[in-house]
Amino acid sequence: MKFVDEFREAGVIAKASAEIRRLAGPHRHYRFMEVCGGHTHAIYRFGLKDVLPPNIELIHGPGCPVCVLPMGRIDDGLSIAQDSGVTFAAFGDMMRVPGTRGSPLEHKARGMDVRIVYSPLDALKIAQKNPEKHVLFFAIGFETTAPSTALTLIRARSLGVRNFSVFCNHVTIIPAIRAILDSPGMRIDAFIGPGHVSTVIGCRPYEWVAKNERKPIVVAGFEPLDILQAIIMLLRQLNSGDARVENQYARVVPWEGNRAALKAMAEVFELRPFFEWRGMGFISQSALKIKSSYAEWDAEQRFHVPGVRVTDPKAAQCGEVLKGALKPLQCKLFGKECTPEHPIGALMVSSEGSCAAYYNYEHRKSDLTTAGVPV
Numbered sequence: 001m002k003f004v005d006e007f008r009e010a011g012v013i014a015k016a017s018a019e020i021r022r023l024a025g026p027h028r029h030y031r032f033m034e035v036c037g038g039h040t041h042a043i044y045r046f047g048l049k050d051v052l053p054p055n056i057e058l059i060h061g062p063g064c065p066v067c068v069l070p071m072g073r074i075d076d077g078l079s080i081a082q083d084s085g086v087t088f089a090a091f092g093d094m095m096r097v098p099g100t101r102g103s104p105l106e107h108k109a110r111g112m113d114v115r116i117v118y119s120p121l122d123a124l125k126i127a128q129k130n131p132e133k134h135v136l137f138f139a140i141g142f143e144t145t146a147p148s149t150a151l152t153l154i155r156a157r158s159l160g161v162r163n164f165s166v167f168c169n170h171v172t173i174i175p176a177i178r179a180i181l182d183s184p185g186m187r188i189d190a191f192i193g194p195g196h197v198s199t200v201i202g203c204r205p206y207e208w209v210a211k212n213e214r215k216p217i218v219v220a221g222f223e224p225l226d227i228l229q230a231i232i233m234l235l236r237q238l239n240s241g242d243a244r245v246e247n248q249y250a251r252v253v254p255w256e257g258n259r260a261a262l263k264a265m266a267e268v269f270e271l272r273p274f275f276e277w278r279g280m281g282f283i284s285q286s287a288l289k290i291k292s293s294y295a296e297w298d299a300e301q302r303f304h305v306p307g308v309r310v311t312d313p314k315a316a317q318c319g320e321v322l323k324g325a326l327k328p329l330q331c332k333l334f335g336k337e338c339t340p341e342h343p344i345g346a347l348m349v350s351s352e353g354s355c356a357a358y359y360n361y362e363h364r365k366s367d368l369t370t371a372g373v374p375v
């Protein structure tokens with residue numbers, strides 16, 4: 001297949017759906033976790049649950065980087081910018097994420113110099129053009145975005161740009177999968193593996209999931225047919241008693257990953273002993289910190305970091321939704337106090353957040369249906 005439309009063609013989707021129904025049969029219940037927030041978004045956007053039989057349950061995983069960031073880290077980044085008068089630069093999906101004293105956009109409205117950038121290199125360029133300012137890039141993301149931060153730091157050092165630093169919040173996917181598997185009461189039959197992260201790390205790091213935990217994992221792309229095909233591959237494995245890593249997204253994901261990206265990450269980052277994940281607590285070796293050889297460009301080594309720890313509002317059930325223990329609709333605040341217009345938790349902010357995806361597609365669809373609008 002060459003074109004996106006071919007991955008969305010109704011006849012092909014109907015065939016895949018029929019094959020899933022045949023493989024799933026009527027007797028067994030299957031619980032598949034899609035690790036990546038991009039998959040959660042695609043599942044709701046394309047209404048894939050409507051073409052699956054009821055005995056296939058999709059559980060949303062922790063693969064939305066904005067959603068797993070604890071509120072204290074947002075407060076810390078904004079405090080550095082406020083206290084030291086530096087320019088705060090971040091990706092657009094960070095801008096409406098609430099901290100205890102407001103989101104970055106609300107800080108901008110109160111006078112802070114806040115910039116939306118499309119890449120860390122854009123933040124570096126702002127620093128180069130404004131040598132009188134210090135620009136702090138608030139870095140988030142899994143291994144998907146960490147290489148671009150690493151390459152930017154390498155560039156900043158080679159160009160000698162000293163009015164630029166990174167507040168590093170990059171996290172790694174494997175310890176998060178481990179934490180989910182270790183969660184008491186968590187029953188997952190298999191994983192739809194993250195497509196974007198795997199373009200960098202490849203498929204080999206998941207082999208322990210299949211070998212030691214006996215859970216099949218299929219790395220998948222983001223088109224409807226990709227996800228349905230991954231489900232077919234998982235069902236085939238489960239029905240034959242297999243547990244292997246398979247790569248449905250081979251047109252993009254190399255089995256061994258992207259060596260150049262991994263090399264850049266190894267040059268700049270090392271593992272933190274512990275890092276807090278929103279709703280999941282502290283997970284060992286689950287995040288990256290900047291090596292001391294790049295200390296001059298590390299905001300945590302250059303500025304005072306308050307080290308704020310904030311617990312989510314009591315009624316918010318972001319943690320349970322993040323771990324897949326609850327569906328978005330089961331949170332008491334969903335669609336009432338917490339909406340995309342007035343988010344309480346980060347899962348309602350990012351387009352990859354399961355609450356926002358559910359609200360924007362499923363919830364609005366049921367609103368329209370109730371109002372008699374064809375959807």
Ligand code: SF4
Nearest residue numbers: 316318331338345355
């Ligand atoms: S509805 Fe809001 S508060 Fe509840 S889990 Fe989702 S983001 Fe968190």
